[in-house]
Amino acid sequence: MKTLIISILFIIIATIASYEYIYSLEQPKSYFKNYVSLEKSGLIKRGWVPNFIPKSATCIYEQHNLDTNWVKMTFKFDPSDTSSMSAACSVQKTQEAIIYLCNDWGSKIKIITKNGYAQYSNPGGSQLNHEDFFVQSLWYKSCETIKRK
Secondary structure, three states: OHHHHHHHHHHHHHHHHHHHHHHHHHOOEEEEEEHHHHHHHOOOOOOOOOOOOOOOOEEEEEEEOOOOOOEEEEEEOOOOOOHHHHHHEEEEEOOOOEEEEEEEOOEEEEEEEEOOEEEEEOOOOOOOOHHHHHHHOHHHHHHHHHHHO
């Protein structure tokens, strides 16, 4: 009986580990210190990231799904460096944030910005509310920690 329980637990753990591994292959994540390193990665050339992201972008975190083609990305940027986004997108200003609505490779893209931080997503990419994204996110905290070093 003890052997059966151990075998079942092993199968369950192996199944969960396999799922997590396959899931991570389907949804690769990348971190880039700045726009130059993002550009060198080839993600812009391959169409995962649009070329109108501000050149001042730093602390760039990107994740995409190979099956559904959704992309989500966060980054910090100089708030005065919005000309490329403004030229490529329509702009909506709210009390909470500035939202850029764009078309890229046939997809509708939303870039939400506030105080030099941005969240990018295309359809299927999850959206966070402004407070979670700009204040409570692990990305924000890790970006600020890296910046201090």
